[in-house]
Amino acid sequence: MIVKSVQEMKGAIFTSLRDREIVTIFPTEIARRYWINRFVMEEREGVVRLDSTLAWDAFKGKFLPKQSEIPANNLIRELFVLQFLRDEAACRPLKWFWYRDYPEERENLASAIRLLISSLKELENVENLPGDYRHDAELIKGHYTQFLQERGLYDPLFLAPSLENFSETQQRYRLFFPEVCRGWCEFSQMENFPPFLETVTVEEGERPSLELFSNELMEVREKLNTIKNLVEEGIDYSEIVISAGDLERVKPYLEHEATLRGIPLTVVKGDSPLHYGPGKFFSRLANLYTSNFSPKAMRSLLLEQQIGWKEYSRHTALLEKGIEYNVTRGAIPDSSDEWIWKLGAAKENELLEWYKTLKRGVIALMRASNMGSLFRALFALQDFLLLPEGFAPQGEINHNVYLFIIDLFTAVGESLKLCQMGEVENLFQFLLKYVGKQNYIENRPIVGVAVYDYKVAVGIAPPYHFLIGCDQRATEIRGLPLPLLHESYMEIDDEESESDIFLNHYHYSGERVVFSSSKLLFGGESTLVPIWFTGRVTDASYKPSKDLLVREERRWAGSKEIVFTPYQHQKRWLERASKSAFTLPIYDLAIKRGFFPLWERAVGKEGLLHLSATQIDTYNDCPFKWLSNYLFKIRKGNYDTLSIDHLRVGQLLHSIIATFFTKIETFDYSKSDTYIELIEEIALKEFEEYRKMPYSSPDTTLLYLKRRHSDELKVFIEKEGKDFDLYSSYGLELTLEEVNRKEGYHLLGRIDRVATKDGLVAVIDYKKGVAPTKGKNTEIVSSFQLPVYAKLIESQGELEEVDRAAFYSFSNGRYSFYWKEKDRECRDDLVAILDQKIHAMIQDLKVGAIGATPSQEACSLCDYRQVCRRRFALP
Ligand code: SF4
Numbered sequence: 001m002i003v004k005s006v007q008e009m010k011g012a013i014f015t016s017l018r019d020r021e022i023v024t025i026f027p028t029e030i031a032r033r034y035w036i037n038r039f040v041m042e043e044r045e046g047v048v049r050l051d052s053t054l055a056w057d058a059f060k061g062k063f064l065p066k067q068s069e070i071p072a073n074n075l076i077r078e079l080f081v082l083q084f085l086r087d088e089a090a091c092r093p094l095k096w097f098w099y100r101d102y103p104e105e106r107e108n109l110a111s112a113i114r115l116l117i118s119s120l121k122e123l124e125n126v127e128n129l130p131g132d133y134r135h136d137a138e139l140i141k142g143h144y145t146q147f148l149q150e151r152g153l154y155d156p157l158f159l160a161p162s163l164e165n166f167s168e169t170q171q172r173y174r175l176f177f178p179e180v181c182r183g184w185c186e187f188s189q190m191e192n193f194p195p196f197l198e199t200v201t202v203e204e205g206e207r208p209s210l211e212l213f214s215n216e217l218m219e220v221r222e223k224l225n226t227i228k229n230l231v232e233e234g235i236d237y238s239e240i241v242i243s244a245g246d247l248e249r250v251k252p253y254l255e256h257e258a259t260l261r262g263i264p265l266t267v268v269k270g271d272s273p274l275h276y277g278p279g280k281f282f283s284r285l286a287n288l289y290t291s292n293f294s295p296k297a298m299r300s301l302l303l304e305q306q307i308g309w310k311e312y313s314r315h316t317a318l319l320e321k322g323i324e325y326n327v328t329r330g331a332i333p334d335s336s337d338e339w340i341w342k343l344g345a346a347k348e349n350e351l352l353e354w355y356k357t358l359k360r361g362v363i364a365l366m367r368a369s370n371m372g373s374l375f376r377a378l379f380a381l382q383d384f385l386l387l388p389e390g391f392a393p394q395g396e397i398n399h400n401v402y403l404f405i406i407d408l409f410t411a412v413g414e415s416l417k418l419c420q421m422g423e424v425e426n427l428f429q430f431l432l433k434y435v436g437k438q439n440y441i442e443n444r445p446i447v448g449v450a451v452y453d454y455k456v457a458v459g460i461a462p463p464y465h466f467l468i469g470c471d472q473r474a475t476e477i478r479g480l481p482l483p484l485l486h487e488s489y490m491e492i493d494d495e496e497s498e499s500d501i502f503l504n505h506y507h508y509s510g511e512r513v514v515f516s517s518s519k520l521l522f523g524g525e526s527t528l529v530p531i532w533f534t535g536r537v538t539d540a541s542y543k544p545s546k547d548l549l550v551r552e553e554r555r556w557a558g559s560k561e562i563v564f565t566p567y568q569h570q571k572r573w574l575e576r577a578s579k580s581a582f583t584l585p586i587y588d589l590a591i592k593r594g595f596f597p598l599w600e601r602a603v604g605k606e607g608l609l610h611l612s613a614t615q616i617d618t619y620n621d622c623p624f625k626w627l628s629n630y631l632f633k634i635r636k637g638n639y640d641t642l643s644i645d646h647l648r649v650g651q652l653l654h655s656i657i658a659t660f661f662t663k664i665e666t667f668d669y670s671k672s673d674t675y676i677e678l679i680e681e682i683a684l685k686e687f688e689e690y691r692k693m694p695y696s697s698p699d700t701t702l703l704y705l706k707r708r709h710s711d712e713l714k715v716f717i718e719k720e721g722k723d724f725d726l727y728s729s730y731g732l733e734l735t736l737e738e739v740n741r742k743e744g745y746h747l748l749g750r751i752d753r754v755a756t757k758d759g760l761v762a763v764i765d766y767k768k769g770v771a772p773t774k775g776k777n778t779e780i781v782s783s784f785q786l787p788v789y790a791k792l793i794e795s796q797g798e799l800e801e802v803d804r805a806a807f808y809s810f811s812n813g814r815y816s817f818y819w820k821e822k823d824r825e826c827r828d829d830l831v832a833i834l835d836q837k838i839h840a841m842i843q844d845l846k847v848g849a850i851g852a853t854p855s856q857e858a859c860s861l862c863d864y865r866q867v868c869r870r871r872f873a874l875p
Contacts, residue, residue, distance in 0.1 A: 004203045006461050006511050012200055014039055016174050017048055025175040029055045030268070030452065031459025054173075056181040062168065063161035063187070063194075072148060072155040074114075075412060078434060079419045080147045081113045086425075090143055095132035097140070097484065112483035117144055119482055121157060126482070133485060151419055163192040174198045179501045180458045202508045210470060210533040211516040211540035216250065218542030219518040220257050223466050225547055227449060228261050228567075230464060237264060237448045239463040241510065245474025245517070247453040253522055254451065260549060262569035264448025270439030274432070277306030278391050278402035283432055285381065289366040293330025293339060293359060295322050295641050308387040308394050318351050325694040328643045328701075332363065338698070346694040357384060369423040371413035374431075401440055408435050458505060465510025470503075470517045471527035477502050503532045516540065590624045590868040592844075592851025599846045602631055608739065608746040609842060613788040616834070619841050620784065624852035628864040636863040643701045650768040652690055653709065653810060654752060656683050657716075657766055658732045661753060666728040669721030679713045715813040723806070723815050727755035727762060730799070736792040744842055749792045760803045760821065763789040771807030774818045782857075784837065786818045787830040794831075802827065 003009040016024040017039050026032040032055045036048050084090055085107050091098070097113055099105045116123075120141055123129070129137075148154060161183075178184045178199045213219035227240055242265075244250050251267060258265045273279040284301035291297040302315035309315065321327075322339065325346060331337040337359075343352040361381040368374035382390070391398040409431055416424065424430060452460075454467065454474055477499045507513060515533070520526055529537055544550040551564040566574070587595040603609050619626040628634045659682045661667075664675065687706050690696050697705065731754040738747045753764045765771075765785055772783035781787075786805040793799050805827070806817045819827045844850060854870045 001198065001200045002203050003200060003508070004205070006508055009200075009202065009461055009508060013176060014043065016176075016200075017052070018043075018045070020049070020052070021172055023052055023054055023171050023173045025054045025056055025059045025173055027056050027177050027181045027459045028456060029057075030456055031055075031176075034460040034462075056175070056184075059173065059175070060161060060181075060183060060187060063163065063166050063190070064156060064159045065162065065165050067154050069148075069152050069154045070418065072153045073415075074437075075415045075434065076153065076419060077114055077117050077144075077155075078110075078430075079415055079421060080144055081110050081117070082424065082430065083147070083419070083421060084113070084140070084143055085110060093139060094136050096130070096136045098136075113140060115483040116140060117155075118157060123482065130485075147419075153418070161187050161190055163190060163194055166194065172196050172198070174200065176200045177202065177459055177505060180505050202505055204504055205507060207504075207532065207536055208507055208513065208515060209536040209538050210529060211514065212529065212537050213516065213518040213540050213542060215520040216469070216518040216522050217253065217257075219468055219516055219540075220250065220254055221547060222540065222542040223468055223514075223516065224254075224257050224261050224263055227263060227464075227466070231263070235464065238446070238450075240449045240466070241457065241460065241462040241464070242449055242451045242466045242468060243454050243457040243506075243509075244451060245454045245467075245469030245471060247451065249522065250469055251451075258449075262567050265451050266444075266446040266448055267451045268446065269451075269453055270441035272436050273401050273405050273408075273438060273440045274436045276401040276440065277304070277394050277398040278405055279435065280304055281307050281386075281391075282405065282435070285362055285365060286428060286432055288362050289332070292332060293337065293362075295319075295327055295329070298322065298330070306394055306398060308389060308391055310385060310387050314351070314354055318355060321346070321348055321351060323638055323641050326641050326643070326645055326697060328641050328698050330359075342694040345692070365428055366426075369425060369427055371409075371416065371427070374427055375409075397442060404440055405435055408438060455502075457509070458502060459509075461508065461510050463511045465506075465513045467506055467509075467513065467515045468517075470515045470530065471521075472530045473527070475499055475503060475530050475532075499530065500532045503530060588869075589627060589848075589850050590852040590870055592623075592849045594847040594849035596848045597846055598627075598631065598848045598850065599842075602845050603744070604746075606746075608741070608744055609845070611745050611747045611838065613749055613783075613785040616784045616788065616837060616841075617782075620781070620837060621858040622853045622855075622862070622868075623841075623844065623850045624868045624870075625858065625862055625864055627850050628867055634864065634867065643697055644705065645695060645697065646768065648690070648695065649697075649705060652686055653768055654733070654766060656686050656709075656713070657752070659686075661729045661732055666726060667720055667724060669725045672717050672721060675717050676714055679717065680710060683710060683713060709810070712810045712813060716808070716810065719808070719813065719815060724755060724757075724762065724764075727757040730754040730756045730761070736789075736796060738792055738795040743839060745838060747788065747792065747838075749788050751789050751792075754793065754799070756799070761793065761799045761801065762804045762806070763793065763802050764805075764815075765789070765807050767807055767809045767811075769809065769811050771809035771812070771816050773816050781830065781833065784830075784834050787827070787834045790827055791831050791834060 001012065003012055013024070013035050016022050017035070024035075026035060032053050036053060039048055040046050091106060097109050097116070099109070116137060117140065120137065123134075123137055144155075173194070173196055175181070175197060176199075178188070179201055181187075211219075213222065223242070227242075230240065231237060242254075244254065247267070247269060251269075255265060255267070274283050281301075281304070284297065284304065287297045288301060299319055302309075302319060321343065325342040327338045327342055330339050334340050334356075339355050339359075340352065343355065358381075361377060361384060365374065365377040365381060368377050387393060391402040412431055412434060416422075450462075454470070455477070503515075506515070517527060517529060548564055548567060548570070551562050552566060552570060554562050555564065589595065599609075615626065615630055618629060656679065660675075660679050663678065663682075664671075667675075683706070687702060691699070691702055696702065731751065734751045734754050736749050736751065739745075740747070751763055752766045755762045755764065763786060772785070774781070786807070790802040790805060793802050801824075803824070804817060804820045806815045808815050818830070852868045852870045854868075859865065859870075
């Protein structure tokens with residue numbers, strides 16, 4: 001029977017379902033459920049007998065010979081491949097499935113050989129196979145057959161259907177859409193075609209057109225807007241279906257855009273168990289081992305929220321210590337594991353023991369070579385890490401997935417026994433790979449628009465069916481691809497038409513069917529249009545102006561002429577935002593207005609404002625930045641380990657310089673060779689001390705730092721000779737303070753070096769990186785550090801005034817002077833400006849008028865961007 005329209009199709013299926021004498025067969029399980037559901041909802045009888053419908057695979061299975069042996073499945077095929085690839089002698093004759101130059105990589109051929117075994121039957125029809133390929137296929141088939149025979153197994157893939165094997169004679173069967181049933185060709189060519197089987201096919205009708213969009217985002221948006229309009233016209237979500245050419249790829253975009261429009265979607269597709277909490281737990285345990293207990297792998301396991309941890313606070317404590325001590329890598333041997341020696345050096349004994357137990361457990365799991373020892377290691381780790389209830393507190397779905405995975409592990413154990421494989425190297429890795437290939441299908445009802453993968457939705461016919469992403473690659477239907485072979489070998493005459501048959505069938509897969517595709521995919525890949533549509537391609541366009549989301553944006557931008565009625569969820573968003581993000585803070589201290597005095601909060605017990613050069617510079621950059629840091633004490637947390645802790649390396653350099661000047665007292669450039677030796681010796685000792693600290697950098701980084709700073713220190717000796725020859729150190733790391741009760745501040749400074757020569761006084765500050773430079777005039781001052789030091793020295797009275805002041809930058813290898821003996825006027829100006837700054841700051845605090853002063857320099861590395869809510873000046 002041939003149906004010529006969707007109405008005829010529906011009529012034929014309903015008639016068949018009503019007929020108690022007939023078993024109705026659908027091409028897929030999805031189609032079977034779809035039609036039963038529709039029949040039940042739309043028909044007066046509203047019932048279907050459980051045994052009156054079948055999916056094609058189940059029906060076809062009735063024609064296969066019954067065997068006394070046990071059937072092989074994918075798992076057994078995988079185990080065969082595993083064993084075969086580890087048998088050096090068996091693999092050696094391979095010619096095609098062999099990495100000639102990298103024989104040690106042969107285990108990477110596992111999936112290709114697995115695929116080849118599944119395609120062995122189809123291979124018989126390929127005529128022009130390369131000789132080496134055919135040789136290997138026969139060799140592998142021989143080994144596989146022997147493997148099965150020795151274990152009393154058989155592979156159903158090699159069996160051919162036959163009417164003789166069919167034992168149920170009393171029934172009549174009606175198969176809908178045989179043209180899209182996998183294996184129909186072989187079935188229809190059986191010697192005796194079953195006389196009790198009727199078929200219903202769809203007519204090859206006039207071809208529809210394909211809407212072609214410029215890119216995939218436009219396509220997705222336009223289709224969702226159309227759906228939204230349909231719903232607003234009264235169409236129920238359940239009447240609409242989307243089938244996507246490549247659902248895996250388009251899914252996140254589709255879900256995102258649907259959420260923006262408030263369209264509920266249910267993606268009808270299984271997912272790998274490894275994407276759920278228990279799967280993540282197992283795979284991340286393995287990842288700990290393969291990544292040598294790296295901080296990243298530790299974080300990814302121990303911070304996972306879908307797992308019911310027994311002692312989560314211990315995880316965060318361990319990871320925080322890892323950051324504090326700059327643990328950059330772990331290792332399998334304890335001797336080179338930074339976690340172990342750094343936690344040990346810092347005497348974090350409890351955390352150390354906890355980490356060691358975790359590590360022992362993971363190593364035992366990864367080295368288990370049989371199911372007994374694997375389960376023991378696994379359950380011991382679960383006891384150690386998880387709550388007694390396991391994954392149950394994380395939701396029913398996680399608990400079910402956990403049971404599903406354990407069942408899969410058990411099935412592997414059974415298959416290992418069946419295959420007489422007692423010991424398997426890297427068993428846990430093998431299990432995870434196997435689990436990763438399985439699909440866990442959540443048993444949940446479809447809510448909203450159902451979304452299917454193109455290849456599985458065949459056979460359904462909802463009122464509205466949108467087939468998106470119908471490019472040539474996505475709509476291509478082939479038999480199993482032959483691994484490691486160019487596709488030209490697989491081109492059998494009627495294969496193209498199999499893709500066409502599917503497209504023709506999809507033409508009848510709904511009362512209103514729309515095919516669409518796009519020229520560019522997400523990610524920029526371009527596509528081809530399926531040949532089937534050639535000549536019937538219309539350039540479709542997405543009209544942003546009609547999209548409510550775009551129109552809303554324009555309205556916000558002040559476009560008066562745009563009138564639109566927002567979606568319900570847009571109204572909801574606005575309502576929520578107007579109570580939160582859109583509300584102006586009552587006291588916005590980033591506005592210089594003077595909401596309330598801050599002076600009382602800013603001063604210490606003795607009523608003085610404690611100031612330092614860094615504080616003054618921060619206030620000068622942006623008062624709000626100072627307020628956040630020094631008054632509110634908001635600090636950014638550190639979430640990453642640093643292989644170079646710049647702050648500590650800077651302190652190390654300062655320490656080297658201080659020791660050097662203490663030893664030599666007066667710098668005499670004529671002794672530069674001895675100085676170089678001395679400073680290198682000091683540096684070596686300091687680095688050695690640093691290396692013993694739990695927070696030190698890894699050895700390779702330390703080696704790099706030593707080399708780099710050794711060169712910098714040599715340059716330093718030279719520059720010192722040029723600018724400060726014969727200067728003696730008056731003070732190193734000299735702490736000075738000034739108390740000004742009249743103004744109300746206490747100024748504190750720690751000067752790297754104060755040096756004197758013939759009555760001249762110099763202050764120097766050493767910078768590991770780039771040093772601040774003086775602006776062209778005293779109005780543009782980027783740092784008040786040196787004027788602060790000059791002010792402090794003058795206030796002490798002993799040295800009177802500072803004649804020269806400079807920063808030394810190790811990375812640039814030069815001094816930059818703020819003033820020298822001849823620019824004393826500049827110094828006086830800078831100190832006067834500093835006094836004004838301090839005065840203004842105190843006045844601001846007294847009235848509470850702080851405010852933010854955004855600028856490219858101030859904002860570019862500022863940690864308070866989210867707090868001040870100003871427009872940031874970005875470079
Ligand atoms: S981001 Fe800019 S404006 Fe905001 S606090 Fe930081 S420096 Fe000030």
